[in-house]
Protein backbone atom coordinates (compact mmCIF):
# COMPACT_ATOMS: atom_id res chain seq x y z
CA UNK A 262 0.00 0.00 0.00
CA UNK A 263 1.29 3.50 -0.75
CA UNK A 264 2.22 5.69 2.20
CA UNK A 265 -0.40 8.15 3.36
CA UNK A 266 0.46 11.79 2.92
CA UNK A 267 -0.16 14.48 5.57
CA UNK A 268 -0.01 18.18 4.72
CA UNK A 269 -0.91 21.48 6.37
CA UNK A 270 -1.39 24.82 4.63
CA UNK A 271 -0.88 28.08 6.52
CA UNK A 272 -1.19 31.73 5.58
CA UNK A 273 -2.95 34.97 6.49
CA UNK A 274 -6.61 35.62 5.61
CA UNK A 275 -7.00 35.82 1.85
CA UNK A 276 -3.66 34.17 1.08
CA UNK A 277 -5.36 31.40 -0.91
CA UNK A 278 -5.37 28.51 1.59
CA UNK A 279 -8.86 27.39 0.59
CA UNK A 280 -8.27 27.89 -3.15
CA UNK A 281 -4.96 26.02 -3.17
CA UNK A 282 -6.21 23.23 -0.87
CA UNK A 283 -9.03 22.56 -3.31
CA UNK A 284 -6.56 22.34 -6.20
CA UNK A 285 -4.39 19.96 -4.17
CA UNK A 286 -7.43 17.85 -3.27
CA UNK A 287 -8.44 17.61 -6.93
CA UNK A 288 -4.98 17.06 -8.40
CA UNK A 289 -3.54 14.70 -5.80
CA UNK A 290 -6.65 13.04 -4.34
CA UNK A 291 -6.02 14.36 -0.83
CA UNK A 292 -8.99 15.01 1.44
CA UNK A 293 -9.30 18.71 2.30
CA UNK A 294 -10.33 19.53 5.86
CA UNK A 295 -10.92 23.22 6.53
CA UNK A 296 -11.27 24.09 10.23
CA UNK A 297 -13.56 27.03 9.40
CA UNK A 298 -15.87 24.86 7.27
CA UNK A 299 -15.84 22.10 9.87
CA UNK A 300 -16.76 24.60 12.60
CA UNK A 301 -19.59 25.95 10.44
CA UNK A 302 -20.88 22.39 9.88
CA UNK A 303 -20.85 21.82 13.65
CA UNK A 304 -22.64 25.10 14.25
CA UNK A 305 -25.30 24.21 11.67
CA UNK A 306 -25.74 20.75 13.23
CA UNK A 307 -25.98 22.28 16.74
CA UNK A 308 -23.33 19.93 18.17
CA UNK A 309 -22.03 20.71 21.67
CA UNK A 310 -18.68 21.91 20.26
CA UNK A 311 -20.50 23.89 17.55
CA UNK A 312 -22.66 25.74 20.08
CA UNK A 313 -19.57 26.57 22.14
CA UNK A 314 -17.45 27.58 19.11
CA UNK A 315 -20.19 29.91 17.87
CA UNK A 316 -19.91 32.11 20.98
CA UNK A 317 -16.25 32.78 20.17
CA UNK A 318 -16.61 33.16 16.41
CA UNK A 319 -19.40 35.71 16.91
CA UNK A 320 -17.05 37.77 19.08
CA UNK A 321 -14.35 37.40 16.38
CA UNK A 322 -12.14 35.43 18.76
CA UNK A 323 -10.21 32.25 18.10
CA UNK A 324 -11.96 29.18 19.42
CA UNK A 325 -9.98 27.96 22.49
CA UNK A 326 -7.30 25.36 21.78
CA UNK A 327 -8.88 22.59 23.86
CA UNK A 328 -12.20 22.98 21.99
CA UNK A 329 -10.45 22.94 18.59
CA UNK A 330 -8.29 19.91 19.35
CA UNK A 331 -11.22 17.99 20.89
CA UNK A 332 -13.15 18.67 17.69
CA UNK A 333 -10.46 18.22 15.03
CA UNK A 334 -8.36 15.31 16.30
CA UNK A 335 -11.25 12.79 16.35
CA UNK A 336 -12.14 13.93 12.81
CA UNK A 337 -8.56 13.18 11.75
CA UNK A 338 -8.81 9.76 13.42
CA UNK A 339 -11.71 9.04 11.07
CA UNK A 340 -9.46 9.91 8.14
CA UNK A 341 -6.54 7.60 9.06
CA UNK A 342 -6.89 5.65 5.81
CA UNK A 343 -6.73 8.81 3.66
CA UNK A 344 -4.09 11.28 2.66
CA UNK A 345 -5.20 14.75 3.72
CA UNK A 346 -4.48 18.46 3.75
CA UNK A 347 -5.49 20.62 6.71
CA UNK A 348 -6.41 24.27 6.18
CA UNK A 349 -6.90 26.61 9.17
CA UNK A 350 -5.58 24.10 11.72
CA UNK A 351 -3.21 24.22 13.53
CA UNK A 352 -3.48 27.92 14.18
CA UNK A 353 -1.60 28.16 17.49
CA UNK A 354 1.48 26.51 18.97
CA UNK A 355 -0.69 24.49 21.39
CA UNK A 356 -2.73 23.16 18.44
CA UNK A 357 0.45 22.33 16.50
CA UNK A 358 1.87 20.45 19.48
CA UNK A 359 -1.37 18.49 19.91
CA UNK A 360 -1.32 17.63 16.19
CA UNK A 361 2.34 16.51 16.42
CA UNK A 362 1.37 14.09 19.20
CA UNK A 363 -1.40 12.66 17.00
CA UNK A 364 0.45 12.25 13.69
CA UNK A 365 3.56 13.04 11.70
CA UNK A 366 3.26 15.67 8.98
CA UNK A 367 5.07 15.32 5.63
CA UNK A 368 4.79 18.89 4.34
CA UNK A 369 3.73 22.30 5.65
CA UNK A 370 2.98 24.93 3.00
CA UNK A 371 3.20 28.53 4.15
CA UNK A 372 1.79 31.27 1.88
CA UNK A 373 3.45 34.65 2.01
CA UNK A 374 1.35 37.17 0.05
CA UNK A 375 1.82 40.98 -0.02
CA UNK A 376 -0.62 43.04 2.07
CA UNK A 377 -1.93 45.04 -0.91
CA UNK A 378 -2.79 41.80 -2.72
CA UNK A 379 -4.62 40.43 0.33
CA UNK A 380 -6.62 43.66 0.65
CA UNK A 381 -7.62 43.57 -2.98
CA UNK A 382 -8.61 39.89 -2.89
CA UNK A 383 -10.70 40.15 0.25
CA UNK A 384 -12.48 43.23 -1.05
CA UNK A 385 -13.73 41.02 -3.89
CA UNK A 386 -14.30 37.81 -1.88
CA UNK A 387 -17.87 36.53 -1.85
CA UNK A 388 -18.83 33.49 0.19
CA UNK A 389 -21.63 30.97 0.20
CA UNK A 390 -21.99 30.73 3.99
CA UNK A 391 -23.66 27.31 4.16
CA UNK A 392 -20.95 25.46 2.18
CA UNK A 393 -17.91 27.73 2.60
CA UNK A 394 -17.56 27.98 -1.22
CA UNK A 395 -15.51 31.03 -2.08
CA UNK A 396 -15.64 33.30 -5.13
CA UNK A 397 -13.75 36.32 -6.32
CA UNK A 398 -15.30 38.73 -8.78
CA UNK A 399 -12.09 38.82 -10.87
CA UNK A 400 -10.35 35.49 -10.22
CA UNK A 401 -13.17 32.93 -10.02
CA UNK A 402 -16.52 34.70 -10.39
CA UNK A 403 -19.81 32.86 -9.84
CA UNK A 404 -21.71 32.03 -13.02
CA UNK A 405 -24.45 34.47 -11.95
CA UNK A 406 -23.33 37.51 -10.00
CA UNK A 407 -24.18 37.28 -6.28
CA UNK A 408 -25.42 33.67 -6.48
CA UNK A 409 -23.78 30.35 -5.50
CA UNK A 410 -23.16 28.13 -8.58
CA UNK A 411 -24.41 24.93 -6.95
CA UNK A 412 -27.24 25.84 -4.55
CA UNK A 413 -28.43 29.02 -6.27
CA UNK A 414 -28.45 30.70 -2.83
CA UNK A 415 -27.22 34.27 -2.29
CA UNK A 416 -23.54 35.01 -1.64
CA UNK A 417 -22.41 37.28 1.20
CA UNK A 418 -19.34 39.34 2.09
CA UNK A 419 -17.73 39.15 5.55
CA UNK A 420 -17.49 42.31 7.65
CA UNK A 421 -13.97 41.12 8.52
CA UNK A 422 -12.90 41.17 4.87
CA UNK A 423 -13.11 44.98 4.78
CA UNK A 424 -9.65 46.48 4.10
CA UNK A 425 -9.85 48.39 7.44
CA UNK A 426 -10.19 45.13 9.38
CA UNK A 427 -7.37 43.38 7.55
CA UNK A 428 -4.34 45.06 9.14
CA UNK A 429 -5.39 43.95 12.64
CA UNK A 430 -6.22 40.42 11.43
CA UNK A 431 -2.87 40.20 9.73
CA UNK A 432 -0.98 41.38 12.80
CA UNK A 433 -2.85 38.82 14.88
CA UNK A 434 -2.09 36.08 12.34
CA UNK A 435 1.62 36.90 12.38
CA UNK A 436 1.84 36.88 16.19
CA UNK A 437 0.02 33.58 16.57
CA UNK A 438 1.53 31.82 13.54
CA UNK A 439 5.18 32.71 14.18
CA UNK A 440 5.88 30.00 16.80
CA UNK A 441 4.01 27.46 14.64
CA UNK A 442 6.11 28.36 11.60
CA UNK A 443 9.28 28.19 13.71
CA UNK A 444 8.29 24.73 14.93
CA UNK A 445 7.80 23.42 11.37
CA UNK A 446 10.99 25.12 10.20
CA UNK A 447 12.90 23.30 12.95
CA UNK A 448 11.32 20.01 11.81
CA UNK A 449 12.50 20.75 8.25
CA UNK A 450 9.06 20.35 6.69
CA UNK A 451 8.23 24.02 6.02
CA UNK A 452 7.95 25.24 2.41
CA UNK A 453 7.21 28.93 1.90
CA UNK A 454 5.76 30.37 -1.31
CA UNK A 455 5.67 34.10 -2.02
CA UNK A 456 3.88 35.70 -4.96
CA UNK A 457 0.89 37.84 -5.83
CA UNK A 458 -0.87 35.18 -7.94
CA UNK A 459 -2.14 31.74 -7.04
CA UNK A 460 -1.61 30.64 -10.64
CA UNK A 461 2.10 31.48 -10.37
CA UNK A 462 2.50 29.72 -7.01
CA UNK A 463 0.57 26.63 -8.07
CA UNK A 464 3.22 25.05 -10.39
CA UNK A 465 5.79 25.21 -7.56
CA UNK A 466 3.42 23.60 -5.06
CA UNK A 467 2.40 21.03 -7.62
CA UNK A 468 5.99 20.02 -8.37
CA UNK A 469 6.86 19.90 -4.64
CA UNK A 470 3.94 17.54 -3.98
CA UNK A 471 4.75 15.48 -7.06
CA UNK A 472 8.26 14.92 -5.76
CA UNK A 473 7.19 14.25 -2.17
CA UNK A 474 4.28 11.97 -2.93
CA UNK A 475 6.17 9.99 -5.58
CA UNK A 476 9.28 9.63 -3.40
CA UNK A 477 7.21 8.51 -0.41
CA UNK A 478 5.23 6.04 -2.49
CA UNK A 479 8.28 4.45 -4.08
CA UNK A 480 10.06 4.10 -0.71
CA UNK A 481 6.87 2.54 0.75
CA UNK A 482 6.79 0.11 -2.19
CA UNK A 483 10.48 -0.72 -1.67
CA UNK A 484 9.81 -1.36 2.03
CA UNK A 485 6.88 -3.66 1.24
CA UNK A 486 8.90 -5.74 -1.26
CA UNK A 487 11.92 -6.10 1.09
Ligand SMILES: Nc1ncnc2c1ncn2[C@@H]1O[C@H](COP(=O)(O)OP(=O)(O)OP(=O)(O)O)[C@@H](O)[C@H]1O
Pocket residue numbers: 272273274275296297298300317318321322323324325329349350351352353356421
Ligand atom coordinates in the same frame (compact mmCIF):
# COMPACT_ATOMS: atom_id res chain seq x y z
N1 LIG B 1 -7.63 26.46 14.22
C1 LIG B 1 -8.48 27.34 14.76
N2 LIG B 1 -8.34 27.75 16.05
C2 LIG B 1 -9.19 28.61 16.61
N3 LIG B 1 -10.24 29.15 15.98
C3 LIG B 1 -10.43 28.80 14.68
C4 LIG B 1 -9.58 27.88 14.00
N4 LIG B 1 -10.01 27.73 12.75
C5 LIG B 1 -11.09 28.52 12.60
N5 LIG B 1 -11.35 29.17 13.78
C6 LIG B 1 -12.45 30.09 14.08
O1 LIG B 1 -13.39 30.04 13.01
C7 LIG B 1 -13.48 31.32 12.35
C8 LIG B 1 -13.67 31.12 10.85
O2 LIG B 1 -12.53 30.47 10.34
P1 LIG B 1 -12.11 30.56 8.81
O3 LIG B 1 -10.83 29.81 8.69
O4 LIG B 1 -13.26 30.17 7.97
O5 LIG B 1 -11.93 32.11 8.54
P2 LIG B 1 -10.88 33.18 9.05
O6 LIG B 1 -9.88 32.55 9.94
O7 LIG B 1 -11.67 34.28 9.66
O8 LIG B 1 -10.20 33.72 7.74
P3 LIG B 1 -9.49 33.06 6.45
O9 LIG B 1 -10.18 31.78 6.07
O10 LIG B 1 -9.66 34.11 5.45
O11 LIG B 1 -8.05 32.82 6.81
C9 LIG B 1 -12.20 32.04 12.74
O12 LIG B 1 -12.32 33.43 12.68
C10 LIG B 1 -11.99 31.54 14.17
O13 LIG B 1 -12.84 32.20 15.09
Ligand SMILES: Nc1nc2c(ncn2[C@@H]2O[C@H](COP(=O)(O)OP(=O)(O)O)[C@@H](O)[C@H]2O)c(=O)[nH]1
Pocket residue numbers: 272273274275276277278279280281382383385386387395396397399400401457458459460
Ligand atom coordinates in the same frame (compact mmCIF):
# COMPACT_ATOMS: atom_id res chain seq x y z
N1 LIG C 1 -7.36 38.02 -7.95
C1 LIG C 1 -7.01 36.87 -7.37
N2 LIG C 1 -7.82 36.33 -6.43
C2 LIG C 1 -7.43 35.17 -5.86
C3 LIG C 1 -6.24 34.50 -6.22
N3 LIG C 1 -6.15 33.37 -5.46
C4 LIG C 1 -7.25 33.33 -4.69
N4 LIG C 1 -8.04 34.40 -4.93
C5 LIG C 1 -9.30 34.82 -4.30
O1 LIG C 1 -8.91 35.49 -3.10
C6 LIG C 1 -9.82 35.24 -2.05
C7 LIG C 1 -9.08 34.58 -0.88
O2 LIG C 1 -8.73 33.26 -1.23
P1 LIG C 1 -9.06 32.06 -0.21
O3 LIG C 1 -8.68 30.78 -0.89
O4 LIG C 1 -10.42 32.22 0.34
O5 LIG C 1 -7.96 32.39 0.94
P2 LIG C 1 -7.88 31.93 2.48
O6 LIG C 1 -8.55 32.98 3.28
O7 LIG C 1 -6.40 31.88 2.75
O8 LIG C 1 -8.52 30.56 2.56
C8 LIG C 1 -10.93 34.38 -2.65
O9 LIG C 1 -11.98 35.25 -3.07
C9 LIG C 1 -10.25 33.71 -3.87
O10 LIG C 1 -11.18 33.39 -4.87
C10 LIG C 1 -5.39 35.11 -7.21
O11 LIG C 1 -4.32 34.62 -7.57
N5 LIG C 1 -5.84 36.28 -7.75
